[in-house]
Amino acid sequence: MNRIPAPHPIREIAALREKSRPLGVVSAAVGGLALAVVLGGITFVFAKYGIRREDRIAAALQSRELFTILVSGGLLGAGAAALGFGTYRRMPTRVSREEAIAGAVLGLQAAICGLALLWFIQGDMERFARNFLSFEQIVPQYGAFLNGARNTLVLAGAGEFFGVILGLVLSVFTISKRAAVRAPVRVYINLFRGTPLLLQLSLIYFGLALGLGVNMSAYTAAILAFSLNTGAYSAEVFRAGIQSIERSQMEAARGLGLGYMQSMRYVIVPQAVRRVIPPLMNEFVILIKDTSLIAFLGLSYAQRDLFTVGSQGYSQFFNATFYVASGLGYLVVTLPLIRLVTWVEKRLRSDLVGAGV
Amino acid sequence: MSRAANALVWPAGPVPAGVPLIRLTAIHKWFGNLHVLKGIDLDLSPGHVLVVIGTSGSGKSTLLRCIDMLEEPTSGHVWFKGRDITDVRVNLNDVRTHMGIVFQAFNLFPHKTALGNITLALEKVLHMPRDQARERAMAELEHVGLGQKAHSHPGQLSGGQQQRVAIARALAMRPDLILFDEVTSALDPKLVAEVLAVMQRLASEGTTMVVVTHEMGFAREVGTHLVFMDEGVIVEQGEPKAVFDNPQDERTRRFLSSVL
Ligand SMILES: Nc1ncnc2c1ncn2[C@@H]1O[C@H](COP(=O)(O)OP(=O)(O)OP(=O)(O)O)[C@@H](O)[C@H]1O
Numbered sequence: 001m002n003r004i005p006a007p008h009p010i011r012e013i014a015a016l017r018e019k020s021r022p023l024g025v026v027s028a029a030v031g032g033l034a035l036a037v038v039l040g041g042i043t044f045v046f047a048k049y050g051i052r053r054e055d056r057i058a059a060a061l062q063s064r065e066l067f068t069i070l071v072s073g074g075l076l077g078a079g080a081a082a083l084g085f086g087t088y089r090r091m092p093t094r095v096s097r098e099e100a101i102a103g104a105v106l107g108l109q110a111a112i113c114g115l116a117l118l119w120f121i122q123g124d125m126e127r128f129a130r131n132f133l134s135f136e137q138i139v140p141q142y143g144a145f146l147n148g149a150r151n152t153l154v155l156a157g158a159g160e161f162f163g164v165i166l167g168l169v170l171s172v173f174t175i176s177k178r179a180a181v182r183a184p185v186r187v188y189i190n191l192f193r194g195t196p197l198l199l200q201l202s203l204i205y206f207g208l209a210l211g212l213g214v215n216m217s218a219y220t221a222a223i224l225a226f227s228l229n230t231g232a233y234s235a236e237v238f239r240a241g242i243q244s245i246e247r248s249q250m251e252a253a254r255g256l257g258l259g260y261m262q263s264m265r266y267v268i269v270p271q272a273v274r275r276v277i278p279p280l281m282n283e284f285v286i287l288i289k290d291t292s293l294i295a296f297l298g299l300s301y302a303q304r305d306l307f308t309v310g311s312q313g314y315s316q317f318f319n320a321t322f323y324v325a326s327g328l329g330y331l332v333v334t335l336p337l338i339r340l341v342t343w344v345e346k347r348l349r350s351d352l353v354g355a356g357v
Numbered sequence: 358m359s360r361a362a363n364a365l366v367w368p369a370g371p372v373p374a375g376v377p378l379i380r381l382t383a384i385h386k387w388f389g390n391l392h393v394l395k396g397i398d399l400d401l402s403p404g405h406v407l408v409v410i411g412t413s414g415s416g417k418s419t420l421l422r423c424i425d426m427l428e429e430p431t432s433g434h435v436w437f438k439g440r441d442i443t444d445v446r447v448n449l450n451d452v453r454t455h456m457g458i459v460f461q462a463f464n465l466f467p468h469k470t471a472l473g474n475i476t477l478a479l480e481k482v483l484h485m486p487r488d489q490a491r492e493r494a495m496a497e498l499e500h501v502g503l504g505q506k507a508h509s510h511p512g513q514l515s516g517g518q519q520q521r522v523a524i525a526r527a528l529a530m531r532p533d534l535i536l537f538d539e540v541t542s543a544l545d546p547k548l549v550a551e552v553l554a555v556m557q558r559l560a561s562e563g564t565t566m567v568v569v570t571h572e573m574g575f576a577r578e579v580g581t582h583l584v585f586m587d588e589g590v591i592v593e594q595g596e597p598k599a600v601f602d603n604p605q606d607e608r609t610r611r612f613l614s615s616v617l
């Protein structure tokens with residue numbers, strides 16, 4: 001296309017653009033509708049057939065209604081995507097441009113969801129529902145899952161609590177100007193950061209508790225391992241936080257006659273802690289999931305964590321719904337925490353702006 | 358020894374007769390290969406206002422920070438009330454309790470209120486009971502005209518107000534000496550006056566001060582002694598008006614003509 005187009009009078013282009021403006025709203029509406037059809041349709045079908053029994057779920061998945069819904073939603077979505085992507089460049093205003101893009105993206109999501117599900121329900125739905133969505137078998141195990149969730153939280157909570165305290169102490173050593181003080185702590189941190197948590201867990205339990213006869217239950221050994229591991233990671237988080245506080249803060253404190261440790265305690269650490277709360281909370285979310293490694297130690301019935309409850313349920317009943325339920329259990333715990341991290345981050349950011357930092 | 362008796366022992370207590378409050382002898386400071394201070398000798402007696410002026414990078418801040426040992430001289434000695442505080446056996450925290458320092462960038466503690474900024478060292482260094490510390494902190498804030506801002510955080514204060522809180526924070530310790538490092542340089546011209554007014558009053562009350570500044574009017578009117586530094590040495594010193602009106606050294610003349 002090397003041909004130079006004949007120059008259009010600007011007014012004509014503007015008129016052309018003005019004409020395509022309503023298309024933005026149209027594609028947004030169609031895209032939104034498509035996604036609503038797909039998601040709402042799935043909900044509607046399951047509501048109609050019920051999800052308590054696996055055969056009903058299978059029936060829902062194989063129903064004509066779902067097929068129709070997915071096809072029509074997918075097609076609508078594809079249409080919205082084509083319209084939106086085709087027109088967003090020549091939209092006259094920022095708003096109509098955003099509308100076209102939103103419609104295209106929503107439509108694309110509807111089309112992909114619809115098509116993927118269409119492909120999926122061609123498979124053996126009876127077998128799928130029996131193996132993954134057999135919630136009847138889970139309901140009687142409700143208590144075990146609840147207990148598992150509690151154990152997971154206790155393990156992660158205790159590990160995080162002791163780990164953070166350890167990490168704070170270690171971090172103060174890592175910023176020492178004396179190499180002899182820094183070195184051993186660095187060795188510790190690097191050992192724990194450089195080896196798998198599973199290995200640490202095994203060494204501490206099988207090595208210490210069973211091998212050397214140190215009197216320790218698998219549960220205690222696990223809390224110890226999680227604490228030591230979290231200590232190493234949070235030490236690095238605290239170190240970064242402390243080093244992010246301007247050097248002048250330390251000088252102002254020392255200039256008033258406060259000692260080094262006093263300055264740390266009353267001036268540097270309180271400011272650093274605010275900055276490291278979000279990353280520490282993220283560590284906590286990671287630890288919640290990592291507590292599942294305790295499954296390798298062999299736990300008594302009451303000590304089982306969420307993952308162990310799920311996996312033992314699977315071995316007992318040969319049904320993967322136990323894994324699904326265990327996964328849902330983790331989400332129930334972690335999703336609110338993830339939300340909380342986002343909220344805290346926002347709060348702290350606005351606080352710090354207020355504090356002129 | 359009881360604390361009351363301790364209060365009379367160095368570094369507390371009066372300046373011994375015939376001895377300056379601060380004496381610097383042959384101070385050299387190297388930052389790696391950079392020779393920043395090249396042999397500084399200086400005496401400061403109680404009640405004096407020593408003003409330090411000089412070109413940017415001439416080592417004024419470094420010199421000031423050597424006085425309270427935030428920066429350790431590479432060689433040379435700093436004497437406080439007759440004792441050498443570069444001696445490693447000296448407890449610098451005790452010495453710094455008797456010196457205040459105010460920085461160009463205020464360096465208030467952002468997580469504490471104006472009041473909390475002042476009471477921290479009163480409680481943790483002077484071991485004052487909380488009520489007494491708050492009382493003194495309030496008095497110091499009133500003194501710099503900020504009584505109504507006691508419960509504001511630094512982020513809620515203007516630059517001039519923050520700097521006055523920083524001055525109050527230093528004053529509250531009742532130091533023998535306060536060091537000011539270009540405390541008005543980060544302020545809008547409108548806010549400079551309010552801070553200078555506070556410093557001028559301190560000088561008239563007989564506070565001993567070392568003031569690094571670019572405010573030549575202040576240097577001339579308030580200073581009792583003036584030092585002009587260039588490239589790590591004291592080029593010229595004397596009574597401020599005399600130096601301003603009749604500079605002896607060519608470098609001083611050039612500097613003064615560039616800033617006046
Ligand atoms: N911590 C440090 N490490 C390395 N070099 C430094 C350090 N502090 C200061 N310097 C250098 O020492 C020299 C003198 O610095 P100083 O801050 O004392 O100057 P100044 O007279 O206060 O200048 P200004 O008027 O700009 O504040 C400068 O060249 C500076 O770069």
Ligand SMILES: [Mg+2]
Pocket residue numbers: 417418419538539
């Ligand atoms: Mg300076």
